[in-house]
Amino acid sequence: MANKIIMLVEDNADDEALTVRALKKNNVDNVIVVVRDGAQALEYLFATGMYAGRDVTEMPQLILLDLKLPKVDGLEVLRRLRADERTRLLPVVILTSSKEERDLIEGYRLGANSYIRKPVDFIQFTEAVNQLKLYWLVLNQPAPRNGE
């Protein structure tokens, strides 16, 4: 069985290092794909640009999406994922600093599966990431892929 892919869309190098650290804790058999802006995220998922030729049947089991991103912001990435048949059903968890009401509402309105505000306390953050992984990669039954 192929290893489950977790995609992290994050432009801040510190946040990337900390999130990857938290993801690797207790479990190392996931593949973590990191992209640093919204445009790259879309290229990866739709196998265009620098990811042209990537096998699009291999989709992440979980996308961790920051909101404030260069080029294409997180909400726009979400909008485009939900508009495309190939990515419509992928679990997307917004992982952000913001707890602004309008970001929450807009995130859910565009079809985010969950919304987590990154805690400053790294122990709490690690715990949150662990629960996310357990829930989305182990407990949750994903939608069957097209044609299967």
Next chain:
Amino acid sequence: MEATNKELEAFSYSVSHDLRSPLRSIDGFSQALLEDEGDKVSEQGRDYLKRVRAAAQRMAELIDDLINLSRVTRAEMRLERVNLTEMALSIARELKETQPDRKVEFRIADGIAASCDARLLKVALDNLLGNAWKYTGKHATARIEFGVTGDNGLLAYFVRDDGAGFDMAYSDKLFGAFQRLHAASEYAGTGIGLATVQRIVRRHGGRIWAEGKVDEGATFYFTLS
């Protein structure tokens, strides 16, 4: 005015979003260092790292409180008839759940209702009752009251406790943002709660004042126009 509000909104958005991010790095990498290299650092070194983390978390709390304060100022008001007795009872229940072992008697008067913004009043009562709960924390038993008293036709709502109290000489400092009358080591807090309550009361056209005595308790009164 609208332009100023928009600017303020953008400012507080940027503050909550951008200022928290470096704090996460400070806390996170300190913790990573403790986990990975903790055995190579002296006891004192580990203590320093813990202090770094505590300070980062405290600053995050301060930022959140400031954002909440500015939100209270900006929030749209929706006046309706609100059952304050019920609101106070539910806050009291929540407080008891946080520390079930404490012996605190709540005396909440029946039938108090007011025309006000329910969300803002909830924030105000959360703060006032939460303070009463906090500042009675060092007494074996305590009593916290919520009631209403009327003089010259204007109703004054009050929250009274028999806790740590305060020196009336400093009563003008109670409502200033980040002003505290107790050391953080004595009672936790950021010093923004009463400033928030004052803004909420003023937005309702009301007034807030306090009476207290050291070690004998405090009473906070407020009116809603």
